[in-house]
Amino acid sequence: MTTSVSASSSATAHHSLAGHEVVLLLETDPHDGLTSQQVTERLTRFGPNALPASKGAGLLLRILRQFHNPLIYVLLAAGAITAGLGEYVDSAVIFGVVVINAIVGFIQESKAEAALEGLRSMVRTRARVVRDGHEQTVPSDGLVPGDLVLLDAGDKVPADLRLIRLAELRVNESALTGESVPVAKDEVVLPEPIPVADRRNMAYSGTLVTTGSGAGIVIASGAETELGEIHRLVGAAETLATPLTQKLAGFSKILTIAILALAAATFGVGLLRDQDPVETFTAAIALAVGAIPEGLPAAVTITLAIGVARMARRRAVIRRLPAVETLGSTTVICSDKTGTLTENQMTVRTVWTSAGPYEVTGSGYSPEGTLHDNTGTPVSAGTEQALLWSLLVGAACNDAALTEQDTRWMIVGDPTEGAMLVVAAKAGLNSDRVTGLLPRLATIPFSSERRYMATLHRDTTADTAPDNIAGHPAAHVVLVKGAVERVLDLCSAQMSADGTLRPLDRIAVLRAADDLAGQGLRVLATAMRPLKPGAFDPDGFGEDTLPAGMVLTGLQAMLDPPRAAATSAVSACRTAGIAVKMITGDHAATATAIAGRIGLLDQPQHGNGCDRGMVLTGTDLAALTAEEFPEAVDRAAVFARVSPEQKLRLVEALQARGHVVAMTGDGVNDAPALRQAGIGVAMGESGTEVAKDAADMVLTDDDFATIEAAVEEGRGVFDNLTKFITWTLPTNIGEGLVILAAIMAGAALPILPTQILWINMTTAVALGLMLAFEPKEAGIMTRRPRDPDQPLLTRALMLRIMLVSGLLVAGSWWLFEWELAHGASLAEARTAAMNVFVVVEAFYLFSCRSLTRSAWRIGIFSNRWVIAGVTVQAIGQLAITYLPAMNTVFGTAPIGWGAWLRILAIAVAASLVVAADKWWRSTLDQT
Known part of the structure; x- marks a missing residue:
């Protein structure tokens, strides 16, 4: 038979079709599957069941990209021109700076973005299919639409399937949808407009079968699957420039224009004054090279690298260097719920019996904790019979297993059943003891239709069993757990604290269940029924023979705890002015309960972007117009039942509102938003490889609190970079202005190009880079986030930079002229002028350790690296001043002590002026 299935069929809403309609649409057989010929034809038509590989930039392009910067263009031109003029030393130094910067950038970029490859690896598995009427195992990339796929517990779903047969099938879809518990599947036909997370008759590629078995027809493969759609979103999501790189790019453009304009003006003035064109041109090149902060790229890289090291010590691993600073500018953190704000481990919080509620301490799968009554008094399982039997039912009517691996407790099986095992273990009823007390004889498994699980056990609990129903000890006992309403339908009595039975108070039980559910807890009921010897045949145990008159023992309420x-x-984060928003694929009630517990719904109505209690679902978001969407997103605190595409849209909307967004997550469904966000934050322990590879930062301890520490470090990094720029620019501007002044005055240059390069490179390394080690200032986490629109340098800092630049020009020019006027040679005068720049920079470095406070208040010796750097620079200055070899290369000459005293006097005067400026501005800020 010739295949007529079209590729467009993958867009059909198969969940809204009956099983036989899907079989007809895809021209397959519900029992024998496809024929070999059909598989071959469809594989040719649809291609392999694999996600397309992404094409990265080639090696040459990646290398060339490192030179794509306006300042680098100027340096390259300057290096070429100086080489053409025979200034080979100058040219070699300039080209050396450019090459070093390119190597650093290339190494950073070589840390490949592997998100798409991570997604592709998720579907590389083997699948059991039926073809030509025979079951066989094939590579998953060989699946085609129409294939009949068989599923069992532990299988990874290899493609998108419409389920046509199943038995107690549950699928863990948390990585795809954010649903915190495995989803029970059925074959019911569903309405077309329904979210992926609610399509119970579908199984999606990349998800995991936890219990049961089933069979499904492949309705989409490869790029057409839901996982393929996420792959497309990840690939389409723009990797945004960080606030730092954006500001540096803008700063570089402005600085480049200013430098070129200043150099052109210098050359023009020289020509108007009839000065030698070659000398004037050389002076203009010297001005351009002097005005460019060559050390800035290296300083940025090293400062960020130090930030990376500091964050690593606080359990945050940075994958992209500029992301360090982004956290410091973050205005909104969009956090996934499951596994990020919560433990991703279902935990029983309350056990309710007719005697009242018992609160359970401890969280996660560790069996450490206690049960307390409503007075806070610890209780044991034997204290109250209804409590004992509720715990026994939960642990014995159970198919999960609790194991410990490398000191970490884990659940094998359904997390809900795992939670009931753990609470029993907290009361001293571990699995081995429960099995010994109640050996299992038969099982009625849970199904979405009956909504309960029942088990038959041999009863060895003669001392504890309520055997007075029949007046003598029980030989067997039936245990039931499930949905509250369904279990109540099976019950006619309830157990009291002393084990006696009394009539069932259905209204009171439902009221208690509603109260617990209102807290966002998932509530299950437990019941039992003792049977006298010979009253029941274990071989006939089934739904039709389930004994009537079950005895309700209690309720167990659980949630994935914060x-x-x-x-x-x-x-x-809120104190730091950062809004926190929860974005999850889980139900609204569950999300709201968790949000309330961690304080998300207590955020003030104004001030950090959220309205108190505002919760939106994916359906709510879909109903918003394009104009309403951004404002609603900015105001809401919780987003529930959200699809991966909506998560991405939420991040984009917040960015459109001017926010710097950090997105946290651990699942495949988070990957597109992680990539789009200003900084994507993945969980290291529980996160999928896809999420980690799409993220800029990985939390090794999966602790949301680590983000707070990372924000603090990020703010410190931005502070230190700002300090470096505020420190280095006055020198570059001052060097350019002093050359311009010399040209305009028709005088000899106070400093030579080689001396300018010496100043720029040595001071950047020995002095400026020491600011990268500057400790974080007090109160850094009480500030508001930096306004994303705020320039890299504020008006106050620009005025300070111009003030220090003016002091450098005035001081160096005055000393240059003084030395010449008092008999010094030109080389000696230039050496004195050069040392003015370096010594003033050294004094100014201490001032820049805080942009607002006095150097004395923060402590002169609180950063020992600064002291070491000043010492190294001093040795270098003595060497260039007094060593004959360096005198020859750099055109310097030894100077006397009188010159040094005048240099120190200029530096002290400059420091006093800067201190006065700080004091004046702080006074203005206080008033």
């Missing part, structure tokens, strides 16, 4: 430090971390 991480211990989540509340304080959210509060700290």
